[in-house]
Amino acid sequence: LEKEALEKVKQVTSLKDLQDVRVSYLGKKGPITEVLRGMGKLSKEERPVIGELANKVRQTITDAIDERKAVIEEEEMERQMEEETIDVTLPGRPVRVGGPHLLTSIVEEIEDLFIGMGFEVREGPEVETDYYNFEALNLPKGHPARDMQDSFYITEELLMRTHTSPVQARTMNQYQGSKSVKMICPGKVYRRDTDDATHSHQFTQIEGLYVDKNVRLSDLKGVLNRFAKQLFGEDREIRLRPSFFPFTEPSVEMDISCKMCHGDGCSVCKQSGWIEILGAGLVHPRVLKMAGYDPEVYSGFAFGMGPERIAMLKYGVDDIRHFYTNDIRFLKQYHQA
Ligand code: PHE
Numbered sequence: 001l002e003k004e005a006l007e008k009v010k011q012v013t014s015l016k017d018l019q020d021v022r023v024s025y026l027g028k029k030g031p032i033t034e035v036l037r038g039m040g041k042l043s044k045e046e047r048p049v050i051g052e053l054a055n056k057v058r059q060t061i062t063d064a065i066d067e068r069k070a071v072i073e074e075e076e077m078e079r080q081m082e083e084e085t086i087d088v089t090l091p092g093r094p095v096r097v098g099g100p101h102l103l104t105s106i107v108e109e110i111e112d113l114f115i116g117m118g119f120e121v122r123e124g125p126e127v128e129t130d131y132y133n134f135e136a137l138n139l140p141k142g143h144p145a146r147d148m149q150d151s152f153y154i155t156e157e158l159l160m161r162t163h164t165s166p167v168q169a170r171t172m173n174q175y176q177g178s179k180s181v182k183m184i185c186p187g188k189v190y191r192r193d194t195d196d197a198t199h200s201h202q203f204t205q206i207e208g209l210y211v212d213k214n215v216r217l218s219d220l221k222g223v224l225n226r227f228a229k230q231l232f233g234e235d236r237e238i239r240l241r242p243s244f245f246p247f248t249e250p251s252v253e254m255d256i257s258c259k260m261c262h263g264d265g266c267s268v269c270k271q272s273g274w275i276e277i278l279g280a281g282l283v284h285p286r287v288l289k290m291a292g293y294d295p296e297v298y299s300g301f302a303f304g305m306g307p308e309r310i311a312m313l314k315y316g317v318d319d320i321r322h323f324y325t326n327d328i329r330f331l332k333q334y335h336q337a
């Protein structure tokens with residue numbers, strides 16, 4: 001019996017067959033169990049002899065099975081490793097990576113540009129008080145120019161900021177005339193507008209402020225000229241046109257020449273050769289005064305622009321809504337390889 005069992009063990013090649021062998025020889029219905037079960041019928045003298053023999057046979061078969069099992073497992077593992085080896089010479093599958101949003105890129109580009117001219121970047125709350133959003137910027141309650149920026153009010157005194165100018169008012173107010181200010185403030189702003197190709201109820205602004213002794217309109221023009229050339233190309237010209245903002249006096253709008261624009265921006269541009277980029281001016285004396293700056297000593301310039309508009313002109317984007325709907329086919333075009 002032992003011999004026969006050992007022979008079978010040697011022949012099996014799979015774990016399943018081995019288990020079958022184990023059951024047939026050592027299982028409850030197997031011959032050894034049968035022998036042990038029949039012990040009661042044997043004489044006193046035979047019992048220990050047969051018992052010892054049966055146990056020995058069982059042990060031998062068990063050992064053989066265990067040993068065989070280890071060997072089969074080893075073989076199995078080896079086979080698996082052979083089958084599953086990785087061909088390192090195969091070309092890899094490309095990993096798709098994301099990239100910064102076009103709007104993020106343009107804001108960072110503009111930030112870097114002004115940082116290079118010594119401006120610091122400041123941020124402020126999007127839920128703003130009526131005071132900082134309007135009052136401190138020479139827009140008292142009931143001022144008709146408040147209608148230029150139709151607002152989302154939260155309470156009578158709180159609203160979603162309509163521009164980032166309140167960040168400038170806050171900064172000046174914090175310093176109370178104690179030092180000069182040279183800052184830009186990028187951020188989200190909100191206006192009650194019907195969304196279309198050129199309007200959005202929420203958009204982005206970057207405004208700048210420089211307050212110091214003897215700041216003049218020519219300083220503003222110099223900074224804006226550098227900005228426009230660096231962003232759009234050295235062959236661009238700028239021009240300032242008179243305009244109106246309650247917080248600046250005089251106020252101007254800046255155009256850039258558009259010799260090398262592309263996309264739909266061009267059709268707007270071709271007739272006059274100029275396209276409006278931003279609003280600016282010299283800080284109104286009343287705004288300086290309210291923030292604790294003596295307008296006899298200090299003067300300053302301020303400007304404000306919409307990065308969406310800038311990106312639309314620079315890259316020929318025809319609809320402002322592309323910035324917010326996040327169609328990957330649109331966004332992908334502006335990812336650097
Ligand atoms: N705050 C103005 C706006 O949102 C832009 C601006 C800023 C104009 C600074 C002039 C000077 O319309």
